[in-house]
Amino acid sequence: MKFSSKSRELSIDEANAFGEELDALRKETIASLGKKDADYIYAVRNFVRYSEIAGRSSLMLGWLPPFWLAGTALLGVSKIVENMELGHNVIHGQYDWMNDPTLRGSTYEWDHPCPSENWRHTHNFMHHTYTNVRGMDHDIGYGALRLFPEQKWEPRFVLNPLVAAFLAVTFEWTLSLQPLELEKLISKEKKFSQVRAEFSIIAAKMRKQLVKDYAFFPLLAGPMFLPVIAGNAVANVMRNLWTFGIIFCGHFTEDVETFPIEVLENESRGQWYLRQLHGSGNLKGGKVFHLMSGNLSHQIEHHMFPDIPGARYAEMAVKVREICERYGQHYNTGRFTKQFSQVVGRIFKYALPFGKKVEAVVSNISPISTIGKKLPESTIEKNAA
Amino acid sequence: MSSLNPTVSRVIGKFVKEDWLDFVFAHVNPMLTVNRSVAKVVSIVEETSDIKRFVLRPNQHWSSFKAGQFVSVKVMLDGVYVERCYSLVSAPGDPLIEIAVKRQPHGKVSGWMHDTLSVGDVVELGDVGGEFLLPSELPEKLLLIAGGSGVTPIYSLLVQALSERAAMDVVVMYYANAAADLAFAQEMRELAVKHPGLRLQFALASDGDAGFFSQEQLTAVCADFTGRSTYICGPAGLMKAATSVWKENGIEVRLTKEVFGFITADPDAAISEMPITLQRSQQEFLNSKSTLLESAEAAGARPAHGCRTGVCKTCSCTKVSGVVRDLLTGAIDDQPNTQIRICISEPLSAVTLDI
Numbered sequence: 001m002k003f004s005s006k007s008r009e010l011s012i013d014e015a016n017a018f019g020e021e022l023d024a025l026r027k028e029t030i031a032s033l034g035k036k037d038a039d040y041i042y043a044v045r046n047f048v049r050y051s052e053i054a055g056r057s058s059l060m061l062g063w064l065p066p067f068w069l070a071g072t073a074l075l076g077v078s079k080i081v082e083n084m085e086l087g088h089n090v091i092h093g094q095y096d097w098m099n100d101p102t103l104r105g106s107t108y109e110w111d112h113p114c115p116s117e118n119w120r121h122t123h124n125f126m127h128h129t130y131t132n133v134r135g136m137d138h139d140i141g142y143g144a145l146r147l148f149p150e151q152k153w154e155p156r157f158v159l160n161p162l163v164a165a166f167l168a169v170t171f172e173w174t175l176s177l178q179p180l181e182l183e184k185l186i187s188k189e190k191k192f193s194q195v196r197a198e199f200s201i202i203a204a205k206m207r208k209q210l211v212k213d214y215a216f217f218p219l220l221a222g223p224m225f226l227p228v229i230a231g232n233a234v235a236n237v238m239r240n241l242w243t244f245g246i247i248f249c250g251h252f253t254e255d256v257e258t259f260p261i262e263v264l265e266n267e268s269r270g271q272w273y274l275r276q277l278h279g280s281g282n283l284k285g286g287k288v289f290h291l292m293s294g295n296l297s298h299q300i301e302h303h304m305f306p307d308i309p310g311a312r313y314a315e316m317a318v319k320v321r322e323i324c325e326r327y328g329q330h331y332n333t334g335r336f337t338k339q340f341s342q343v344v345g346r347i348f349k350y351a352l353p354f355g356k357k358v359e360a361v362v363s364n365i366s367p368i369s370t371i372g373k374k375l376p377e378s379t380i381e382k383n384a385a
Numbered sequence: 386m387s388s389l390n391p392t393v394s395r396v397i398g399k400f401v402k403e404d405w406l407d408f409v410f411a412h413v414n415p416m417l418t419v420n421r422s423v424a425k426v427v428s429i430v431e432e433t434s435d436i437k438r439f440v441l442r443p444n445q446h447w448s449s450f451k452a453g454q455f456v457s458v459k460v461m462l463d464g465v466y467v468e469r470c471y472s473l474v475s476a477p478g479d480p481l482i483e484i485a486v487k488r489q490p491h492g493k494v495s496g497w498m499h500d501t502l503s504v505g506d507v508v509e510l511g512d513v514g515g516e517f518l519l520p521s522e523l524p525e526k527l528l529l530i531a532g533g534s535g536v537t538p539i540y541s542l543l544v545q546a547l548s549e550r551a552a553m554d555v556v557v558m559y560y561a562n563a564a565a566d567l568a569f570a571q572e573m574r575e576l577a578v579k580h581p582g583l584r585l586q587f588a589l590a591s592d593g594d595a596g597f598f599s600q601e602q603l604t605a606v607c608a609d610f611t612g613r614s615t616y617i618c619g620p621a622g623l624m625k626a627a628t629s630v631w632k633e634n635g636i637e638v639r640l641t642k643e644v645f646g647f648i649t650a651d652p653d654a655a656i657s658e659m660p661i662t663l664q665r666s667q668q669e670f671l672n673s674k675s676t677l678l679e680s681a682e683a684a685g686a687r688p689a690h691g692c693r694t695g696v697c698k699t700c701s702c703t704k705v706s707g708v709v710r711d712l713l714t715g716a717i718d719d720q721p722n723t724q725i726r727i728c729i730s731e732p733l734s735a736v737t738l739d740i
Contacts, residue, residue, distance in 0.1 A: 023713075027714055030714065033464065034463045034464045034465075035463045035464040036464070037464055038461070038463075038464030038465070039464070046408075049405065049408060092698065093698035093701055093724070096698070096701060096724040097465060097724075098461075098464055098465055098466060099465055099466035099467070099720075099722070099723055099724065100461075100466055102402075102403075102404035104701075104724060105698050105701055105724075106698070106701045106702070106724075109402070120691075120697070120698075120699055121691070121699070124691065124696075124697040124698060124699065125691035125692055125697040125699050128692075128696055128697055129691065129692040129694070129696055129697055208400075212400075306696060306697075307695075307696070307698060
């Protein structure tokens with residue numbers, strides 16, 4: 001596998017050895033999971049529950065500005081922690097080992113308009129298996145943005161900054177629509193009737209979220225209807241902006257690479273680890289920051305070990321970084337401000353038809369047109385091996 | 386506030402998560418749940434040096450059971466919910482239920498129940514199960530054979546049989562190491578006083594040959610064993626010896642066995658011979674490939690799956706029973722009702738999946 005990057009190219013044997021070291025770390029960590037991890041996730045869940053109860057109660061007195069502010073902030077934080085540290089991680093199956101049916105990845109439903117069922121497919125399967133593989137990982141620009149020179153430029157990408165701002169504010173809703181791959185309507189790869197059929201399951205979950213935040217709780221508040229509705233809306237937007245920021249820093253910083261579909265052929269476990277490393281970026285921060293980001297601040301570790309509890313990434317990161325250094329592999333990390341400014345840079349830069357000459361051949365594979373198409377049988381089999 | 390109207394709970398359940406409601410209810414009363422069956426420990430009595438009897442008061446979600454069945458008890462140990470099945474020794478229909486738990490050597494759950502579980506604690510109960518039951522029409526004569534802690538379901542069957550027909554002709558043969566290890570001995574002696582048709586035979590290893598099962602020993606105390614419907618529960622050695630005696634006499638159909646403990650991996654059997662059951666889709670097939678997913682597909686089933694490499698967990702499902710090996714880590718999982726990824730699991734015994 002060839003990297004244009006700051007990383008040294010590894011021979012097949014080196015890649016295998018790299019993979020074995022990470023597998024050993026994985027094994028060691030899984031073996032050590034126990035009461036501490038269980039207590040932690042229960043504490044997180046209790047925090048989500050208590051903060052939601054406190055936030056929503058406080059909003060019931062929303063005509064008093066301090067209560068409105070405190071209620072909105074608490075509810076926003078509660079939603080962020082539920083989506084990030086609890087929901088996202090639980091849906092990955094990080095706590096399946098606990099054997100607690102209420103924390104089971106295959107059935108957990110989160111406080112988000114995207115049905116967990118869809119998320120398990122587009123995120124857990126497509127994005128995590130085919131991380132940053134052009135034409136396979138729909139998270140490269142979500143079909144709406146151009147963020148890499150390897151993506152073919154189209155006139156619609158001139159609106160990149162505006163589209164990105166719109167995505168940030170409406171992230172929960174637009175992310176829910178991601179599985180529909182609406183951009184295929186423009187390229188006529190998909191019919192409207194097909195989109196409508198797929199939308200029904202999403203619509204049901206969206207309705208549930210809308211009723212909860214914009215009908216049930218406001219009506220419960222009676223005369224406080226308006227403050228509650230406003231508080232809920234602001235809390236949801238808070239969550240949207242924050243998750244957008246964290247998630248975009250995960251895969252769209254300057255040093256992040258994308259890969260042609262050919263890398264999947266005969267990809268070894270070690271090479272898979274390398275692709276996860278080169279396709280992700282970390283964020284430096286304190287304990288609260290890691291909690292609020294659902295430990296996606298350790299995006300590299302999350303991509304290498306998506307089914308290991310996020311709270312363990314911090315300690316694993318020390319070893320992962322050490323292993324990467326020994327193999328001459330670049331470990332992409334920085335503070336949020338630095339990483340996010342690089343993301344913004346990409347959003348603006350690739351709105352214009354900047355390209356990459358070197359990879360001209362590879363970019364024949366249009367990222368958009370191959371999305372969702374079946375891989376050649378042989379690729380899947382090899383990937384499974 | 387110990388029960389919640391089922392219709393109300395169903396309506397609320399449509400909008401609110403069950404575990405959220407249980408969380409709220411637990412602040413009022415830990416016995417109040419939406420669906421889960423939980424029970425409070427009422428009393429703990431030491432029966433023998435390694436068997437304790439626990440009397441439990443279940444909440445409103447407890448369902449009924451039949452004599453000879455067991456209930457699974459779910460406890461959280463080191464962050465993991467584990468389940469173990471224990472025979473119910475109280476009479477069906479009693480408001481309080483009772484289980485007898487033998488401390489297993491290195492047994493995590495039995496050890497925890499003996500050392501940590503206290504009166505007033507609340508434990509979660511799982512399903513009631515077991516096919517070790519008396520027929521709906523009681524046979525003429527019964528022979529009940531118990532070995533060690535296998536006495537628990539045997540005792541239940543005895544009580545049930547005598548309550549249905551007080552004058553029943555029953556022989557109980559109970560093998561134990563020493564007199565101090567006999568559980569339920571006092572109760573059985575009292576039953577024998579009340580029911581002249583009951584004959585008790587305690588065989589103790591401390592007494593030499595007479596304390597060990599053999600056809601001679603059996604014939605000496607129960608000459609007409611071939612004419613009796615027989616129920617046996619005990620250690621593997623006893624079960625095996627009895628089975629061969631019944632086989633030699635051509636009366637194996639009259640012997641009902643309770644196999645307790647967990648299915649263990651059979652090292653001799655070829656992996657391709659393991660029978661796999663998909664419970665919900667009611668499919669059965671023999672394992673033919675290296676992973677459960679591939680075997681299921683080869684047999685024509687279509688379980689949900691994604692990456693096929695153990696990353697995405699789309700294929701995660703509940704393994705109801707059986708032993709599997711995780712091909713990525715080599716870890717062996719022999720616990721009931723655990724979550725496994727079938728794309729990286731290899732069966733080492735018969736396996737039942739909730740698919």
